[in-house]
Amino acid sequence: MTIPSMLDQFNGSLEYIAAFEDLVPEIGDFASRLLIKNYQDFINRLYVNIDKIISELQKNPEILQHDSEDRLSISIKSSLNSMGYKASHDQKIGGHCDLIVEGRYNWIWIGEAKIYNGYQYLMKGFNQLTTRYSTGDLNQNHGGLIIYIKKLNAAEIMNKWGDTLKEEGITNISDCNIRPKLSFYSQHLHERSGLNFHVRHMAVMLGFEPKDKK
């Protein structure tokens, strides 16, 4: 089924909607959205959509080389809003969060974004996310560390970042099956709530060093 044929035939049936979700990633998943019944479903769909946005960003690393953390995060925020999320940037929650995504029933996901500039800088972002911005409350106990990597070999950087976390006592780390080596999960006790807090660490590959350059 191709988009041109669907333009004439589209009738709003499940058959066409499902095909359209795959073919037009910027629409997100408005039919699938109805399948969301709880916070975990919300988080799962959010990560599917964030991965789509990351994939789009990674297509043009050459034009994003000089973009700041804020500029890149605003781009993600705008894409999430276009997909139907309620996303904001720089909202004040214990400080100025890079990304907040709100859903029904006080569901909240918080994202902190850093351009990779050494592991200490990433640890600063992780601590901001987990000890400053997030409450760790139920239905608010997932967050994300978005790592813009403007260097080559993002997988190695992510691997070493995982090792750094372990050295800092964050030992409960698991692979991401959807983006192996480029995303992973960590889990630890949130200091304020005393409940488990889940972080997805996500690389955004923006390295660009073509060998044909003179």
Next chain:
Amino acid sequence: MTTKLEIQQLLNEDWSTDPNTLEVCTKILEYLSNTDVSQVKHLSFVSIKNITEEKDLRTLIKAVNYLTGAKVPLLDTNFEFIDDKDTSYPLSQDEYHQIVTEHEFFHPETGEPVAEYKKRIFIYFTPSIWATTIRKEI
């Protein structure tokens, strides 16, 4: 409380780089503002296409997706099954969830499995409660 003007400002902000989708969203906002939404029980894709006069389906879907989302929820999403006698059976969210996860659907009256049910289950929209409130605020 949110006014029509405030909603328009949100639309302008979120679609500043996509004037086509902005125009479609604005036309839907206008329609909901100028209509007694309590009487609007069913908006299909075709009726939204007619209201907005938008010919590009990709743009239409982007606008509807946005307006059924969390930020500017003017429309609620619903599903219905229409059988071969053109009888409509509204489906609840739980029923929809079950269909999608179990990959099968049984006719609500006969109990018979429906072959190619994906061709007979349709999405439609209704004004949200929020949309009703906004109209009174204008």
